Amino acid sequence: MEPLKEMFGHSFYKKLAHAVASVHAPFQAARFIKEVTHNIEELSLNQRMRKTSVVLHQHLPANYTQALGILKDVVPQLNGGYTTLLFPDFVSQYGLPYFHESLDALKYFTSFGSSEFAIRVFLLQDFDRTMKKMVQWSTDENFHVRRLSSEGSRPRLPWSFKLDQVIQNPSITSPILENLKCDGELYVRKSVANHLNDISKDSPEHVLRLVNAWDKTQPHTAWIVKRGIRSLLKDGDKKSMSIFGLEKDVKISIKKFKMTNDVVRLNDVLEFQFDIVSAKSKRQKLMVDYRIHYYKKSGIQSGKVFKLKEVVLAPDEIVSIVKRQRFQDFTTRKLNSGQHLLEIIVNGEVVKKKVFEFSR
Incomplete structure (x- = not known):
């Protein structure tokens, strides 16, 4: 089986270079491919993605807004999937001074892959302002954007750093979870459940108070709650079991x-x-x-x-x-x-x- 890192391989870079050149004529495709693939065999999956962001930055216009416009025109030409995380990564590396333009870009790019890792860099720089925007996203008509509001604010998102503010005060993300507790998209519900499960590892009492107030006769909500407190259930937590009417006095x-x-x-x-x-x-x-x-x-x-x-x-x-x-x-x-x-x-x-x- 081919290693995952080969997603960022020569065939991908040819497609990427062709797509960029089609919307930005001065782009030097051959030179870009040569530079981005130099010694690439030594790099891991995410190291390859980061190198791609860096080399792209060197070949795109120095004006960030102009470069961002080019990337927005490029991403629909690619096939989606993990390699499209490159575009949010570019934003996370070079867009911090441009808060509004960058968050609008992350909202756009997330529909092609996910901006869940990139948004955390903005949370790290300006937590309150970014979180305010993410609460707004939780009511967006696009389910990819709604999912980003939950996934990007998870306190213990795999492959990313912890959000200490949320770990210490999990009520910060409650408005997002409240807005998504009966979401019609499974993709979103899975994220909400994983978000709850993250919180349960540090603040089980908070999670139980939150979900106890939810209407679990609603099928989507019941699914989220059951999956969201799965770690507590596996650990035999009696309060968690009582939510679903599981017997305390088993005979x-x-x-x-x-x-x-x-x-x-x-x-x-x-x-x-x-x-x-x-x-x-x-x-x-x-x-x-x-x-x-x-x-x-x-x-x-x-x-x-x-x-x-x-x-x-x-x-x-x-x-x-x-x-x-x-x-x-x-x-x-x-x-x-x-x-x-x-x-x-x-x-x-x-x-x-x-x-x-x-x-x-």
């Missing part, structure tokens, strides 16, 4: 638990099954998860929670669960040989444990 028994293999090898499938039997005189709403404690090189185990099933059980009712999980390496995680632990979790409580070995 069940686990029967017929079976694990097909006590030793799992790389690319093998771990299969386990069990019955949950209700032991309560009334119906119980249950969230069933499982957690695998992976053996680390340091000798400790690190747990990861996976979803299994949500079910409402009548008195004495039985539900059977079967799960298969393949043990394979990922780019972000490599499995280590050693003793692992499987836990079955019902409404945040561990109800069954089983040790097994993983061997490469």
Whole structure:
């Protein structure tokens, strides 16, 4: 599989140079391609993007507003996707002295990719003025712009720096979340949920107060809330569970638990099954998860929670669960040989444990 960084490769730069030259005749396409691709093999994905911004700046007019106009004409000619983050990156590097022109440009560029990283540079320079603009964006008719208001102000956006102001005072972004809590676009709802999940890591009480006031009979809102407090639910937080009517006083028994293999090898499938039997005189709403404690090189185990099933059980009712999980390496995680632990979790409580070995 071709590395992601090859998105910024020779074929892309030829398309980019052709597009710029088509709207700005003085542009020296051949020279640009030669300079931007020099020693590019040594650079990572984001280093390539930044170098592209720098070299473009050297080849475009020195007047920022004029250069911005050229880039606005260029971006529709490209295919969208990650490489179009180049345009917001250019704004973040050279547009800080031009607040209004730059934020208008980020609003425009975000529809072709995303301006979520670039807007944070403006938050870093002028937090209050930028945040005011982002609250306005949360009511924009364009869903890409609405999504930018939430994603760009996330306190812990991956691949970016933390927003300490939001971590310390999460109510700052509440107006944005309030405006988007029942947004009709899934793209936007995912961002709002991830924003809530970010906040829950530092201020769980704030998140719970916020979502408790929302109308969760509205399907879009209910979806956002459930995904937004997923970390709290996985951690067995009782207040989070009460939002969805999950039982605090669970009365069940686990029967017929079976694990097909006590030793799992790389690319093998771990299969386990069990019955949950209700032991309560009334119906119980249950969230069933499982957690695998992976053996680390340091000798400790690190747990990861996976979803299994949500079910409402009548008195004495039985539900059977079967799960298969393949043990394979990922780019972000490599499995280590050693003793692992499987836990079955019902409404945040561990109800069954089983040790097994993983061997490469």
